[in-house]
Amino acid sequence: MFFIQGNSDITDPHINLALEEYCLRHLDMGHPYLLFYINAPSVIIGRNQNTVEEINADYVREKGIRVVRRVSGGGAVYHDSGNLNFSFITRYDRHHLNNFKKFTSPVIRALNRMGVPAALNGRNDIVVSGRKISGNAQYSNGKSMLSHGTLLLDSDLDTVVRALNVSADKIESKGLKSVRSRVANISEFLEKPMSMDAFRGCLLEAVFSPGNGLREYRLTDADWEGVHSLAQEKYRSWDWNYGRSPRFNIRRVRRFEMGQIDARIEVEGGEIRQIRIYGDFLGHGNVADLETRLTGIRYRSDAVRQALEGADLNRYFGKMAPDTFAEFLVAA
Incomplete structure (x- = not known):
């Protein structure tokens, strides 16, 4: 087995997820590989999920948390500097x-050596005393496969809850919903504090046991060009992160100074297929005009703003700025 080096200072989730996929596609699979990476605060969405349904959009936007879809299935997870991600390719x-x-198994073995009574629970979670410390998922392209997971060493669990807390009664979706579990940090079960570097070192010792010495693999400059290209074309794109979400209906309700607006929006392929606007506002324009303007555009704030150019929202609602209305309609 080879340990992939060269990304220890990279915390951009777009690049790290692109690196993972690039290795899956292009490395010589005559050998297995192990990759570690740590992401800056981000929500990583499962391949088959509805992104809008999985995130607390207002909180994520306020905190600058990045939202990126991965190639594997399963549920949404939160990453930050206290979480170590591992990937066997x-x-x-x-x-x-x-x-x-x-x-x-090698991860659990390493945790047990640290005095953490970890075990595999059910299909794909590592738990301690019934609390989840690691979620795992897999992906295969028919030639290669990856099995990757999280390890919550000292993550901000309050942010985990807030970033993934969505009001279930506001969205109806055909996407695969995450099943929320009680989570814990590995640090809670350690006899003494451990740095991330020391933690990673213990994991490497367990995986590369005596007789299976640590061998390093470094990507070439051409490889890194491929990784950055994949990150730009795929993992930074709205189409991948949001547009791939399955068809869903969302309800946005807010009371403004001039009255309450209740918008019911059907989104498919990342575009607004239908929108209906209700409320007790006192505007005198026919909101059907706005509904027509917004039908067929991407469900993202910049597209909504562009579609509203030239529309006098005050005529429909009373005092209402286009930016405010766009921010209200778009949940992410």
């Missing part, structure tokens, strides 16, 4: 698909 083997025990 190997040749495809149907016997290893959904075999989370195989890939989590």
Whole structure:
């Protein structure tokens, strides 16, 4: 097994997820690989999920938390500097698909050596005393596969809850919803504090045990160009992170100075397919004009603002700025 080096100072989730996929696609799978990465505050969405449904959009926007979709399935997770991500990248083997025990065993062994009574619970979670410290997922392209997971060493659990806290009664979706579990930091179960570097070192010792010495692999400059290109074209794109969300209906309700607005929006393929606006506002314009303007545009604030150019919102609602209305309609 090779340990992939060269990304220890990279905390951009767009690049780290692109690195993971690039390695899956391009490395020689005659050998298995291990990759570690740490992301700046971010919510990582499962491949089949509705992004808007999984995040607390107002909180995420306020805190500058990045939202990125990954290639593997499963639920949404929160990453920050207190969370270490690991990824085993190997040749495809149907016997290893959904075999989370195989890939989590060295991690659990390392945790046990640290005095943390961790165990695999159910299909893909590592838990301690019934509390989740690691979530895992897999992806395969038929030639190669990756099995990756989180390790909450000392993450901000308050932010975990806030960033992923969405009002379930406001959105109806055909996407795969996350199942929220009680989470804990590994640090709670350690006898004494441990730095992230020391923690990572213990994991490496467990994976690369005697007789299976640590071997390093470094990407070439051309490889890194490919990683950054993939990050730019895919992982930074709205189409990948939001537009791939399955069809969903969202309700946005807010009371403004001139009255309450209740918007019911149907989104498919990242575009507004239908919108209906209700409320007790006292404008005299026909809101059907606005509904027509907004139908068929991307469900993102800049597209809404552009569609509203030239529209006199005061005529429909009373005092209302286009930016305020766009921010109200778009949840993310």
